[in-house]
Amino acid sequence: MLCWSEISTRQFFHGHDGRFTVAEDDFGRAELPFTKKILEGLPVVSKIEDYALLGDCRGAALVDKTGSLDWLCLPRFDSAACCSALLGDERHGFWRISPTQPIRKVQRRYRPGTLILETEITTDSGTIRLTDFMAPQTRESDIFRLVEGIEGEVEVESRLALRFDYGSILPWVQHTDRGIRAIAGPECVYCTCDLRVNVEDQTMVSKFHLGPHQQAAFQLTWTRTQDPPPLEKNVLQTLEDATAWWQEWSGRCTFKGRWREEVQQSLITLKALTYAPTGGIVAAATTSLPEHIGGVRNWDYRYCWIRDSTFTLYSLLIGGYTEEAKAWREWLVNAAAGNPSQLQIMYGVAGERRLTEVELEWLPGYENSSPVRTGNAAYRQHQLDVPGEIMETLHLARRYGLDPDEDAWRVQSAVMEFLETQWEKPDEGIWEIRGDQRHFTHSKVMAWVAADRAVKDVEHFGMPGDAARWKKLRDRIHAEVCAKGFNEKLGGFVQSYGAEETDASLLMLPLVGFVEADDPKMIGTLRLIEERLVKDGLVVRYLTESNVDGLPEGEGAFLLCSFWLADNYALAGREREATELFEMLLGLRNDVGLMSEEYDPFHKRMLGNFPQAFSHVGLVNTARNLVGEGGPAEERGHEED
Numbered sequence: 001m002l003c004w005s006e007i008s009t010r011q012f013f014h015g016h017d018g019r020f021t022v023a024e025d026d027f028g029r030a031e032l033p034f035t036k037k038i039l040e041g042l043p044v045v046s047k048i049e050d051y052a053l054l055g056d057c058r059g060a061a062l063v064d065k066t067g068s069l070d071w072l073c074l075p076r077f078d079s080a081a082c083c084s085a086l087l088g089d090e091r092h093g094f095w096r097i098s099p100t101q102p103i104r105k106v107q108r109r110y111r112p113g114t115l116i117l118e119t120e121i122t123t124d125s126g127t128i129r130l131t132d133f134m135a136p137q138t139r140e141s142d143i144f145r146l147v148e149g150i151e152g153e154v155e156v157e158s159r160l161a162l163r164f165d166y167g168s169i170l171p172w173v174q175h176t177d178r179g180i181r182a183i184a185g186p187e188c189v190y191c192t193c194d195l196r197v198n199v200e201d202q203t204m205v206s207k208f209h210l211g212p213h214q215q216a217a218f219q220l221t222w223t224r225t226q227d228p229p230p231l232e233k234n235v236l237q238t239l240e241d242a243t244a245w246w247q248e249w250s251g252r253c254t255f256k257g258r259w260r261e262e263v264q265q266s267l268i269t270l271k272a273l274t275y276a277p278t279g280g281i282v283a284a285a286t287t288s289l290p291e292h293i294g295g296v297r298n299w300d301y302r303y304c305w306i307r308d309s310t311f312t313l314y315s316l317l318i319g320g321y322t323e324e325a326k327a328w329r330e331w332l333v334n335a336a337a338g339n340p341s342q343l344q345i346m347y348g349v350a351g352e353r354r355l356t357e358v359e360l361e362w363l364p365g366y367e368n369s370s371p372v373r374t375g376n377a378a379y380r381q382h383q384l385d386v387p388g389e390i391m392e393t394l395h396l397a398r399r400y401g402l403d404p405d406e407d408a409w410r411v412q413s414a415v416m417e418f419l420e421t422q423w424e425k426p427d428e429g430i431w432e433i434r435g436d437q438r439h440f441t442h443s444k445v446m447a448w449v450a451a452d453r454a455v456k457d458v459e460h461f462g463m464p465g466d467a468a469r470w471k472k473l474r475d476r477i478h479a480e481v482c483a484k485g486f487n488e489k490l491g492g493f494v495q496s497y498g499a500e501e502t503d504a505s506l507l508m509l510p511l512v513g514f515v516e517a518d519d520p521k522m523i524g525t526l527r528l529i530e531e532r533l534v535k536d537g538l539v540v541r542y543l544t545e546s547n548v549d550g551l552p553e554g555e556g557a558f559l560l561c562s563f564w565l566a567d568n569y570a571l572a573g574r575e576r577e578a579t580e581l582f583e584m585l586l587g588l589r590n591d592v593g594l595m596s597e598e599y600d601p602f603h604k605r606m607l608g609n610f611p612q613a614f615s616h617v618g619l620v621n622t623a624r625n626l627v628g629e630g631g632p633a634e635e636r637g638h639e640e641d
């Protein structure tokens, strides 16, 4: 059973001298350095893990534990946010529905099997329940917020400050019959409710009292300015329909056994990151949540990386979801159509190619972590692992019985053409370094995967291709990696050819079938990773001090890599360590089961974009590996030719 999680809000309501300090908060921090928003005249900081995701498989929002919606991108994940307090403060847009009195206790959960968020907030005078959701079953871009009195009587305030284009544009806010309309240029947002509404400083404000069984409902709808006003929906009916939609979807999950609920919640999160109109899958719902608080490692993840999408698809496939694989295959075929030399490592949700990176200088960034970026310069990088991921995923899709698709094989043939001319070149690698290109060992191994799966597609599925030539290529790459990517002195594979450094991406080698987990070469590699990259039980990607990535040092432990370590333990017969590590990782999820990209074990808080597909992929794959239903290495590349 998914259960209510209880949150103490002690940290919200203590302070002095205009600066927020607490003797000891529940999250182990003595001082919160940045004023984000003011409640009851006192500053409040929401940590990344304080947020929950709302989504309709097109756009997304984040709501914190006090009922403040601080991130809202409509109608697409990568649309310019109209609430951006997450990356700044209330001047940049938010929508808070919260009691006017101090909050004493918060409990929240997703309705079982759904992405419908229920937050119960208790004050001295009573308790209310806030139900927040988006409607994946409709075509419109709406957010619904339903507030109900549960106990006692509570005064509630709804305060909606829409600030378009990531908080830079103050729209014109006009009264309508049943709420407001905010308009600026091409965008228009309506908010309707049954309450009396005031507009103060271009902000829609309504105050009301709720006793037991009394309700107030809000509908916010994004439209284009020239569109007719949106239809008002029956919020209760829409809630029932959205619940049924998610429960039908999650009920199809075929994962059985221990950790089913955790797996199901992660699959729901992955589904929420898919863009339904095209089948594209984004890496996360946010931009610029920092990998290092106060640092510059702030990136926009609201795009479709081939790598991240293929990992996500793998999880969806093993969870029993083949429709998403079909939709993504179509997205890929469309996005990659054209000349193989122009294949990109990432695209927009509709296959857009130009993802120019820009800095939004008016936003201070999450806890002053700037710059805030949109777009991502990585789209122009050469990352040699990507052909391997495409070949692997389309091969797996065939093994999972997806209908044959000629266009998919056409793309794969183009990918192989690209690979055969590019594999000997250095690249930026899986971690998208911004320093000098190198011959990354993981990249070359993924080139081997591409050749290996091409051979298997010809031999097992009768696809038309030159298997003999690809076998030769596969053997050549294997021999080269073993000669140049292995350091005899250290006794392990290393980050790049001739290097002394190790890298967590090497944990993928047994997972893709390049080497057995109990091969002495891999045992040596694992030992090096344990010695150098495991911090407080979690895995960092590489040592940022080495300056390999061309960025200032410092970031958290990478959650996906920590799941890979558990996979390696399981494959090497170290089951107890694998399960312990997995359980520890489960414990890092927030109260509604979400994970960001990284974790700071010292300050015990999440870092990086949120929620991040990679981390949820790790959870699903490792769970499957541990329940013995055939983990990654059994699936991938371990068939005979």
Ligand SMILES: OC[C@H]1O[C@H](O[C@H]2O[C@H](CO)[C@@H](O)[C@H](O)[C@H]2O)[C@H](O)[C@@H](O)[C@@H]1O
Binding pocket: 283, 297, 299, 300, 301, 305, 307, 308, 376, 377, 378, 430, 431, 432, 433, 434, 549, 614
């Ligand atoms: O660390 C520098 C790079 O960080 C981001 O890349 C990371 O996120 C990607 C999306 O999840 C993932 O595919 C990649 O493996 C990660 O390293 C960022 O997108 C890059 O621009 C940046 O250089």
